[in-house]
Amino acid sequence: MNPYFKFEILHECAQSGARLGRLTTPHGVIETPCYMPVGTQATVKAMSPRELREIRTQILLSNTYHLYLRPGHELVKEAGGLHKFMGWDGPILTDSGGFQVFSLGDLRKITEEGVEFRSHLDGSKHLFTPERVMEIEAALGADIIMAFDECVPYPADRAYTERSMHRTHRWAKRCQKSQLRQDQALFGIVQGGTFADLRAKSARAIADMDFIGNAIGGLSVGEPKIVMYEMLEVVNDILPKNKPRYLMGVGSPDCLFEGVLRGVDMFDCVLQTRIARNGQALTSRGPLTIRNATFERDFTPVDPDCDCYACKNFTRAYIRHLIKAEEILAARLLTIHNLRFSLRLMEQMREAIKNDRLLDFKKEFYEKYGLAQ
């Protein structure tokens, strides 16, 4: 028993089987299912920590690969850790850098030892091993840290996917052995590509290692959504019910619903912040491209159903003007809105689970949003 962490299932929706949970960490309690905004470089793009609080962010994700390269994990440690460095005193999760280094393509070389790669910033050479990643994540000091894994691209052949999966399992064990701090919850990551039997094998292997939480990686990398949902079912049938499950890199409204319905507790996604900087908003009636000329004289809020600062104080016409004029406030207001939209969606799902009506809520949401059931 690790005294720093606790995961409780508070309720299971009688209508859908989805679960309501509570994860306790050294920096606070997280009600699940939850969505985690992404702060790649020790800042959620365009947001301040107090704005993140205001929209009721429970936990942030930050990226180990980026922070290791800039400003460097040692500097973050000197600053007193990531929480203090970035001024966020709530829970933080760091990924392992696995996804980023594998995305470097020709710039990286995989061996049993780890991954040698060149920085995308200055071309300098680096080596990530499970042990090294544990050291970096310990220095950053997040509440939840991820094991070093390989995220297999889509499509990938079965033989490669299987070989890589076994290596990810061996790396997971090495991460467990070299973990440095007890006040950090290490999560294992299930891989196995889009092969149901490999996913099942990986889920069993990771479950057997008895991590504090388990993640599902390598999904939403280009495969059809239906395949992702199938893999989720296979994996979550096997992963222990009494531990949090984190679906990595997934966060569109429909994926959030489908994940929660299949027993996922945690999600992260850059979609919300990225499309905001591109002039797009998620709303209760579907996505809107506020940049479009349609909104030139639209003096209504981005989303009349929203309780965020942007929707309470500004119009589509004003935000469109800010976008056209390339003003920073445009990205700020749409980021606040898109994040609040997703966080509120999770609040509503938690409420619906509690009231045994998640399927009803899904139907209502999809109808208004314009999604097929």
Add this chain to the structure above:
Amino acid sequence: MNPYFKFEILHECAQSGARLGRLTTPHGVIETPCYMPVGTQATVKAMSPRELREIRTQILLSNTYHLYLRPGHELVKEAGGLHKFMGWDGPILTDSGGFQVFSLGDLRKITEEGVEFRSHLDGSKHLFTPERVMEIEAALGADIIMAFDECVPYPADRAYTERSMHRTHRWAKRCQKSQLRQDQALFGIVQGGTFADLRAKSARAIADMDFIGNAIGGLSVGEPKIVMYEMLEVVNDILPKNKPRYLMGVGSPDCLFEGVLRGVDMFDCVLQTRIARNGQALTSRGPLTIRNATFERDFTPVDPDCDCYACKNFTRAYIRHLIKAEEILAARLLTIHNLRFSLRLMEQMREAIKNDRLLDFKKEFYEKYGLAQ
């Protein structure tokens, strides 16, 4: 007597002669001397209206030329005016576009009628006349509106400066005649380049027109500061004491002091927000380029003497990291700080005037800041 506006002199500093005043406008009271942050395109770059309130902004400036071209003054009017459009319910001042259209160089042609110019955005042809500018400023709906003037470049020959000055006076009268709203205070603008006798002539002409307030334009355009101070003395000796005096486009700490000491009540400047986006901070110990490597591991606030959100919550090392990583929060934090620094400096000057010690305060400030007395 215009019932919407009132200007009171509350105190004169026994040590320096500088004045403490209070200007009442339809959207609130402004304690003077004051600094006005600039929101060129209906937004102070990187700031939200509630952040502007938090740092105790009293009045904002916005640019008629920019808003006329984008989103268009008619759209702003439809939105309910500039206050409502941008979500700022405090006082606003709009300039006349004069400075901007004259800065277009080859893209503009001056006649007695007005200025024909091409948009810097799409090359389209437009005509600004005093009457047209009054119409545009009425549509925008600011509390204080500026007369349409010609800002003569530096250096300029005497003959041209004099001809232009007389035209500016004729235009000022046309502005007065065509002003559309009584709930807007029209300010006249003194010109005359760097010629003391022309400045005196212009100050008398503008004073005679009995505007609610008077502005001093065409300074800080490249002339030595000593020349600017001399012109200020000539002009402010003539401009009526019982009306607010606004020195346009000036706002570095030393110019704020020298202006206040010569009887100026209002200032605006883009320096604060512009250098913030370039990684530079104004501090009580002089300007700092936070972007520099010196600050890589400096875990102290940008300015230990500052009470702003950035200085209370973040370090130089963190802000430097944000700058290097090209994160929006860098511009946000430094803008909050630089504006708060300048607004607080004016608060301190007002306090010093009240206590008859503005010269003492100036000495203390200059010593710490590293300015020669």
